[in-house]
Amino acid sequence: xxxxxxxxxxxxxxxxxxxxxxxxxxxxxxxxxxxxxxxxxxxxxxxxxxxxxxxxxxxxxxxxxxxxxxxxxxxxxxxxxxxxxxxxxxxxxxxxxxxxxxxxxxxxxxxxxxxxxxxxxxxxxxxxxxxxxxxxxxxxxxxxxxxxxxxxxxxxxxxxxxxxxxxxxxxxxxxxxxxxxxxxxxxxxxxxxxxxxxxxxxxxxxxxxxxxxxxxxxxxxxxxxxxxxxxxxxxxxxxxxxxxxxxxxxxxxxxxxxxxxxxxxxxxxxxxxxxxxxxxxxxxxxxxxxxxxxxxxxxxxx
Numbered sequence: 001x002x003x004x005x006x007x008x009x010x011x012x013x014x015x016x017x018x019x020x021x022x023x024x025x026x027x028x029x030x031x032x033x034x035x036x037x038x039x040x041x042x043x044x045x046x047x048x049x050x051x052x053x054x055x056x057x058x059x060x061x062x063x064x065x066x067x068x069x070x071x072x073x074x075x076x077x078x079x080x081x082x083x084x085x086x087x088x089x090x091x092x093x094x095x096x097x098x099x100x101x102x103x104x105x106x107x108x109x110x111x112x113x114x115x116x117x118x119x120x121x122x123x124x125x126x127x128x129x130x131x132x133x134x135x136x137x138x139x140x141x142x143x144x145x146x147x148x149x150x151x152x153x154x155x156x157x158x159x160x161x162x163x164x165x166x167x168x169x170x171x172x173x174x175x176x177x178x179x180x181x182x183x184x185x186x187x188x189x190x191x192x193x194x195x196x197x198x199x200x201x202x203x204x205x206x207x208x209x210x211x212x213x214x215x216x217x218x219x220x221x222x223x224x225x226x227x228x229x230x231x232x233x234x235x236x237x238x239x240x241x242x243x244x245x246x247x248x249x250x251x252x253x254x255x256x257x258x259x260x261x262x263x264x265x266x267x268x269x270x271x272x273x274x275x276x277x278x279x280x281x282x283x284x285x286x287x288x289x290x291x292x293x294x295x296x297x298x299x300x301x302x
Contacts, residue, residue: 014086015155016057016115017187020215026056026279027300028088028217031286033060033071042286043075049288051083053295056279059088059117059190069096073104077111088157089113092121093144097136101147109153117157117190118144118181131167142180149185158182160189160207160216162199163238175206182212189214190281193221193233195244195264197271218272221283222265222290223248224258262290266297273298 020026029050034040047058060076062069076089089108091101108116120131120141133139138147141158148156158181161174168174178189194200200218207216223229223240226248233240244264251257269280282291 014114015187016086016088016157017155017215019056019086020188020217020278023056025273025277026215026217026281027053028055028057028059028279028281029291030059030061030219030281030283031075033075034286035071039286046284046286046288047079047083047085050284050291051085053292053300055085057086057088057115059281060090062090062092062094062119062121069104073107076108076113080111080113086115087113088115088117090117090119091144092119093134093138093141094121095134095137097134098138098147099136101137101144105148105151105154114154115157116148116154117159118148118186119159120144142177142184145181145184145186155188156186157188157190158186160191160203162191162194162196162203162218165192171202171206175203175210178203178207178216179210179212182207182214187214189216191216191219192238193219193283194238195223195240195268197268197275200272200277201275215278217279217281218277219281219283220265220269220294221285222294223261224290226257226261258290262293262297265290266294269294269298 031043031046034043050058058079060072060079062072072090076087079085079087091104093101096104105116118141138144145156145158148154158178160178161168164171165174168177181189191200191203204216207214221229223244226240226245230240232238247260247264248257251260272280282294284291
């Protein structure tokens with residue numbers, strides 16, 4: 001993993017894409033803004049537990065429809081101010097005019113945050129709901145990327161989809177979108193969660209065949225509760241392979257189900273790294289235990 005670099009506000013100004021290209025394998029963690037005091041405590045316990053692993057960066061999500069904007073800004077700025085972690089702030093088009101987007105970016109810039117994940121975002125009703133642009137706002141993530149690039153202050157990341165995006169007609173179209181984002185100024189990408197390494201490698205190949213070589217980090221979410229993952233997967237267009245379902249369903253005890261989910265995630269991580277993935281991006285759900293258990297199985301230590 002990466003050796004310690006800088007701390008606090010100096011660290012926040014580093015560019016993630018350069019770290020990925022020039023460093024060793026990237027390991028990163030994704031958090032979401034808490035909704036209450038108990039969630040706040042849980043989030044910071046997870047951050048404290050994972051910080052010694054010196055991740056390349058940590059990201060903070062936006063809620064559906066941009067609902068957690070203030071929380072995202074607050075958590076991102078606190079990470080930059082109080083930890084040695086490099087924050088990546090998510091930013092969506094949903095529910096924001098261009099002026100409001102600029103206000104968020106001004107606040108990040110003033111705090112020394114220089115890495116932004118530019119997303120179209122999901123409608124407030126969820127990813128399967130029809131998309132409607134906010135009047136005075138952006139229609140597509142590509143437009144948000146162009147806007148960020150024109151400001152010249154940020155290292156820009158974008159989303160990528162190993163499986164078919166709910167709004168796309170084909171996988172080729174999904175690859176075209178990644179390419180368009182890169183041409184607009186994106187310097188790296190993070191994928192939606194998935195459970196077949198072949199889907200990730202196929203996405204990378206489609207993008208490379210189009211002449212784009214930005215780093216594409218695979219998004220990892222272990223299956224700790226099959227029903228919950230299945231519901232989420234149906235919403236976002238991710239499939240859980242039959243062989244994975246069979247392995248999970250072979251167990252009845254919740255602890256055994258969880259342990260099998262960790263094993264499956266660790267095997268996927270090994271296959272990805274062995275196949276040349278530049279790193280791993282762990283979707284933590286604001287908990288550290290599962291990620292640390294995967295690290296143990298991968299023989300990754302502090």
